[in-house]
Amino acid sequence: MARSKKISVDRRGFLKGAAAGAAALVAKPEAAKAQEAAEVRRPSTPNPLPGAKQSAAETTPPPHVDVWTTDRPGSDFMVDVIKTLGFEYVAANPGSAFRGIHESLINYGGNKAPELLTCCHEESSIAMAHGYYKIEGKPMMVMAHGTVGLQHASMAIYNAYADRVPVYLLLGNIQDGPWRRSDVEWAHSVQDAASMVRDYTKWDDSPVSLGGFAESAVRAYKIATTPPMEPVVIVADAVLQEEPIPEADRGRLQIPKLTLASPPAGDYGAVKQAAKMLVDAENPVIVAGRVARTPEGIDLLIQLAETLQAAIVDRNLRMNFPTTHPLYGAGTVGGADVVLGLEVPDMWQVTHTQTPVNKFGMESKRITKPGAKVITIFAGDLFGKSNYQDFGRYDEVDLAIAADAQATLPALIEECRKLITSDRKAALQQRGAKLAEVSKKNRERDIEQAAWGWDASPVTTARMAAELWNQLKTEDWSLVSDVTFVSWWPRRLWDFTKPYHFIGGHGAYGVGYGAPAAVGAALANKKHGRISVNIQCDGDLNYAPGVLWTAAHHRIPMLNIMHNNRAYHQELMYVEDMAARARRGVDRAWIGTAITDPNIDYAMMAKAYGMFSEGPIDNPNDLGPAIKRALEVVKKGEPAMIDVVTQPR
Amino acid sequence: MKQLVFAAVFLAATLFAQAPAGDAANGKKLFLRDGCYECHGYAGQGGRDGARIAAIGLNAQGLIHYVRAPAGAMPAYTDKVITDQELTDIHAYLQTMAKAKPAKDIPLLQQFQK
Numbered sequence: 078m079a080r081s082k083k084i085s086v087d088r089r090g091f092l093k094g095a096a097a098g099a100a101a102l103v104a105k106p107e108a109a110k111a112q113e114a115a116e117v118r119r120p121s122t123p124n125p126l127p128g129a130k131q132s133a134a135e136t137t138p139p140p141h142v143d144v145w146t147t148d149r150p151g152s153d154f155m156v157d158v159i160k161t162l163g164f165e166y167v168a169a170n171p172g173s174a175f176r177g178i179h180e181s182l183i184n185y186g187g188n189k190a191p192e193l194l195t196c197c198h199e200e201s202s203i204a205m206a207h208g209y210y211k212i213e214g215k216p217m218m219v220m221a222h223g224t225v226g227l228q229h230a231s232m233a234i235y236n237a238y239a240d241r242v243p244v245y246l247l248l249g250n251i252q253d254g255p256w257r258r259s260d261v262e263w264a265h266s267v268q269d270a271a272s273m274v275r276d277y278t279k280w281d282d283s284p285v286s287l288g289g290f291a292e293s294a295v296r297a298y299k300i301a302t303t304p305p306m307e308p309v310v311i312v313a314d315a316v317l318q319e320e321p322i323p324e325a326d327r328g329r330l331q332i333p334k335l336t337l338a339s340p341p342a343g344d345y346g347a348v349k350q351a352a353k354m355l356v357d358a359e360n361p362v363i364v365a366g367r368v369a370r371t372p373e374g375i376d377l378l379i380q381l382a383e384t385l386q387a388a389i390v391d392r393n394l395r396m397n398f399p400t401t402h403p404l405y406g407a408g409t410v411g412g413a414d415v416v417l418g419l420e421v422p423d424m425w426q427v428t429h430t431q432t433p434v435n436k437f438g439m440e441s442k443r444i445t446k447p448g449a450k451v452i453t454i455f456a457g458d459l460f461g462k463s464n465y466q467d468f469g470r471y472d473e474v475d476l477a478i479a480a481d482a483q484a485t486l487p488a489l490i491e492e493c494r495k496l497i498t499s500d501r502k503a504a505l506q507q508r509g510a511k512l513a514e515v516s517k518k519n520r521e522r523d524i525e526q527a528a529w530g531w532d533a534s535p536v537t538t539a540r541m542a543a544e545l546w547n548q549l550k551t552e553d554w555s556l557v558s559d560v561t562f563v564s565w566w567p568r569r570l571w572d573f574t575k576p577y578h579f580i581g582g583h584g585a586y587g588v589g590y591g592a593p594a595a596v597g598a599a600l601a602n603k604k605h606g607r608i609s610v611n612i613q614c615d616g617d618l619n620y621a622p623g624v625l626w627t628a629a630h631h632r633i634p635m636l637n638i639m640h641n642n643r644a645y646h647q648e649l650m651y652v653e654d655m656a657a658r659a660r661r662g663v664d665r666a667w668i669g670t671a672i673t674d675p676n677i678d679y680a681m682m683a684k685a686y687g688m689f690s691e692g693p694i695d696n697p698n699d700l701g702p703a704i705k706r707a708l709e710v711v712k713k714g715e716p717a718m719i720d721v722v723t724q725p726r
Numbered sequence: 727m728k729q730l731v732f733a734a735v736f737l738a739a740t741l742f743a744q745a746p747a748g749d750a751a752n753g754k755k756l757f758l759r760d761g762c763y764e765c766h767g768y769a770g771q772g773g774r775d776g777a778r779i780a781a782i783g784l785n786a787q788g789l790i791h792y793v794r795a796p797a798g799a800m801p802a803y804t805d806k807v808i809t810d811q812e813l814t815d816i817h818a819y820l821q822t823m824a825k826a827k828p829a830k831d832i833p834l835l836q837q838f839q840k
Binding site for chain 1: 728745746750759760761763764765767768769770771772773774775778780797798799801802803804806808826827828831832835837838839840
């Protein structure tokens with residue numbers, strides 16, 4: 078997932094095309110010609126009399142060619158700009174507001190770098206980019222209509238925003254009213270396209286010239302990929318896309334050089350203070366949020382944990398730390414005297430409990446020991462917006478370092494090592510040995526718990542995880558889905574050791590993320606030959622199941638295992654809670670939450686989209702052979718699905 | 727102190743004494759109808775949102791006591807929505823649920839032993 082610090086700018090493609098485009102200027106629409114002539118006159122000549130070129134054009138008979146064409150539309154230049162940013166893919170559901178760029182990408186751009194991915198919903202496009210980033214470590218571009226497309230995309234953008242994922246979104250829009258050719262184009266145009274998502278994007282711009290587009294497009298990439306990483310929006314005006322590049326621009330348009338900003342590291346004095354608190358602590362605990370941006374982040378967290386012999390509490394937001402490590406999950410925040418939160422977006426929730434939903438009123442209680450100290454290293458402290466409340470409750474901490482955690486870890490590790498004496502090191506080793514015992518017992522407890530309901534139908538999520546692991550453990554695998562809704566069983570049982578073994582969750586818990594994020598992540602895994610596995614919730618898939626077709630169409634190998642509990646189960650439990658509180662109708666919570674009558678046949682759905690499938694499977698003994706058959710398909714480069722009727726969680 | 731010891735012994739006797747028999751078949755219907763499976767699983771195996779209750783150690787009286795005033799995040803069910811008799815039947819059904827085999831006897835779980 079490492080990325081280069083600099084991307085060189087290739088202007089040759091543009092300049093070569095610009096020469097050809099200049100030669101074709103004689104063949105163009107009259108309106109455009111007049112507009113261009115006016116534009117050229119304004120800056121260059123105060124004399125209102127026609128020049129020699131214009132006089133010749135007005136007195137020479139028109140050539141017998143199609144005058145309504147150009148081989149150099151503005152969108153070609155936009156594609157030149159896009160190509161310098163190094164995108165592998167651009168995901169889009171087709172839309173008229175970006176038809177110019179669409180055509181330039183596939184013809185002028187050769188449909189390579191980026192390659193266009195055909196999506197059936199803009200929410201899928203964004204979530205695919207979301208999942209792709211978490212494997213590949215760089216953004217995917219998405220194109221959408223500035224109005225109706227963005228409206229479809231908005232929930233997925235919020236997920237990416239809350240998950241600190243850079244998605245590069247290009248919107249089409251017809252800014253100037255007289256250029257809108259129909260009621261459709263009026264309805265599909267907007268004064269300020271990005272305003273709808275400005276509360277949950279990091280930066281946007283609506284450039285009004287091709288030169289402005291180049292600068293803003295490069296700037297947007299830099300902003301999106303500087304921690305805290307977030308989605309950005311660039312609006313590509315349709316007139317700029319579709320009209321020929323003005324002659325006056327052809328020799329002077331430039332694409333700025335992209336230089337990515339280095340991530341912000343913590344203040345040295347604050348880092349030294351944190352190191353002293355951690356080394357002096359008797360029982361420090363490290364809470365890992367979105368720490369590892371690259372594989373190096375995992376190595377650094379291992380180094381810090383081993384240097385301190387401190388337990389890791391993982392929030393399952395990224396692949397931060399090996400689940401096989403003896404310090405993984407070996408401590409609790411409540412037992413710590415110093416808590417270090419690394420890129421934890423909800424530190425207050427980590428350090429407090431609240432009145433649960435089964436009781437009236439609201440009280441909260443700090444769960445850390447009296448006198449315990451809390452340190453945070455959090456890039457979120459460098460950036461924030463107010464309307465959407467994903468920032469969580471304000472937490473009183475003892476030392477807050479506003480910085481990127483991964484970039485700060487080398488200095489923190491170094492300072493900790495400087496402070497550890499040989500006596501202290503011996504004490505830390507003893508602590509580490511005790512923590513290893515705790516970790517071992519946790520695992521044994523999980524294995525014993527997995528045995529309960531082993532032969533039950535519907536299939537337990539523990540059995541499903543065990544059946545999968547039985548066939549994945551000898552493969553180069555990648556879990557491209559969250560684990561929240563399957564009682565975290567894969568994370569409790571499987572050996573997560575490599576950076577691509579896990580991608581974390583939704584960000585903002587916006588349902589509908591799962592299937593497309595998995596497809597995007599699987600696409601990133603494809604060139605590495607990894608087996609991508611998606612444990613797919615049924616409710617999530619039904620938001621935009623067309624992404625199954627996208628996976629089949631683009632030959633994206635992935636094993637989809639349906640977690641088919643036939644309900645919006647989280648909501649079912651909440652309604653049950655409310656009914657119990659109200660002392661009535663606890664037998665009616667299924668109304669509006671169950672996905673039954675009829676049961677959805679996901680195997681048939683997958684087949685309809687062109688995907689190999691089996692199921693529904695409700696006998697756990699049938700699951701292993703079905704996984705084997707599906708994996709044979711996946712190894713041939715195709716997606717496959719097994720519909721498993723499962724226990725609720 | 728004596729009072730505390732007495733209270734503890736009384737509570738233990740109440741919660742773990744031999745329970746009166748309930749109707750397990752009706753208990754199964756109620757287990758599904760009233761949503762016990764939602765958090766505890768169809769097999770009572772437990773999960774993210776509820777404890778394991780298959781082959782529960784509490785007697786029926788203990789179960790009723792807990793359901794009326796749960797200690798954790800479980801909603802409290804009053805006798806208006808589930809009667810004592812219905813909970814006794816559910817308890818009888820929970821007693822019929824299979825206990826887990828030892829993990830060492832399940833080959834697929836042995837792969838996780840380190």
